[in-house]
Amino acid sequence: MSSTEWTSIKMGKFTLRFKPYTLEMRHVFTVASFSRTTTPVVLTELEYEGFVGYGEASMPPYLGESQESVTAFLRKVDLAAFNSPFQTEEILHYVDTIDAKNTAAKAAVDIALHDLLGKLMQQPFYKIWGLNPDLIPPTSFTIGIDTEEVIRQKVAEAGQFKILKVKLGLATDKMIIDTIRSVTDVPLCADVNQGWKNKEEALAMSHWLAERGVTFLEQPMPKEQIDDNAWLTERSPIPTIADEGCQRYADVAALKGVYTGINIKLMKCTGMREAKKMAELARALEMKVMLGCMTETSCAISAAAQLAPLVDWADLDGALLIGNDIFQGMEVVNGLCRLPDRPGIGVIKN
Known part of the structure; x- marks a missing residue:
């Protein structure tokens, strides 16, 4: 899967963009059950009225997610029914109900939404x-x-x-x-x-x-x-x-x-x-x-x-x-x- 191509989906007032990216480890990373030298991630961007929030899904092996499963999940997301990113609880409840698992894919939307909200409010989230x-x-x-x-x-x-x-x-x-x-x-x-x-x-x-x-x-x-x-x-x-x-x-x-x-x-x-x-x-x-x-x-x-x-x-x-x-x-x-x-x-x- 290419690490340079963004997929862009417009949905009402929102635009969701995402692309796969591979992280390269500084050292071979070994735990009790496996070793690896890379980690697949998917980067996301959520745009609303010119403001852009950044998000990320990271998929170490045991999570059971992949770049393919995350991008397939993100293609199902449709925020057209929501007028504002400040409908945070409703938006993230909807995202959680799209599929049973896919927790990293859901996190990629959640993080981008929080980043977007903070930029709209011009404050760090903490x-x-x-x-x-x-x-x-x-x-x-x-x-x-x-x-x-x-x-x-x-x-x-x-x-x-x-x-x-x-x-x-x-x-x-x-x-x-x-x-x-x-x-x-x-x-x-x-x-x-x-x-x-x-x-x-x-x-x-x-x-x-x-x-x-x-x-x-x-x-x-x-x-x-x-x-x-x-x-x-x-x-x-x-x-x-x-x-x-x-x-x-x-x-x-x-x-x-x-x-x-x-x-x-x-x-x-x-x-x-x-x-x-x-x-x-x-x-x-x-x-x-x-x-x-x-x-x-x-x-x-x-x-x-x-x-x-x-x-x-x-x-x-x-x-x-x-x-x-x-x-x-x-x-x-x-x-x-x-x-x-x-x-x-x-x-x-x-």
Whole structure:
């Protein structure tokens, strides 16, 4: 599929444009279940009365979406029945009902709509939501599963970060942690990507990791092992966070007690509107909140960062893992997220 051709669809007062684009990873990216060197995305633009909002769908393998499925979904979107982008709830409810899944495709519309709204109001979205960007926690930087030599190289490159996220879930787990600890003592968080299958072994690892400065466990066991994850959460010396086990708003309430908290990602939950609702519900349930990302350009990363003041942990390094970002937006300075004071989600094209 070409990465240079835009499809443009006029629908009443709106025009939706989209095109596929392939992100190139700076390093081979390996987690417990796969490795990859690229990530397919689809870029979107939503125009209304001369204002243009930018959006993005990112599709890592496990989401089950592709550039073909996203563009097929976007061709079904018809906003002709809506007179104004300020009919946000109705528009996004309609988009959500077009098909059952396609959450990344829906997020591409949601992000573009929020960017458009912010530009119409001439305000950044974090200000529209009344949030303080000084409250954004330091973002982690992800260290994928790799050899000792490459892990040391990645840690050296991540010198500005105040917390590192480490991918685990294979037989090399202890080697990876020991290698990182040989070169840095910064706090770590561990993302197991459902790689552990046995609850007793998972509990033993949680104690071993806690002794080595790991602050929480992300998706330690398969999401289907609900009782095992709850058993681990009750006994683990560090918090457990649902990632693959928490997709959308409807999932959140049932996860209280199964995990300590949830990881919200725009590509899983259809975008900014639902992500904010998920964060507020988790808070009401006294659960921890993490804000994550896929491999994305600064477009989707900057969209997620608008709600980062609401969360306990931020993992917004997706644009730093690629070599061909086409946007400028949120920047990471000394491990801290810096939101631009620009309207909408704050991105401009390079």
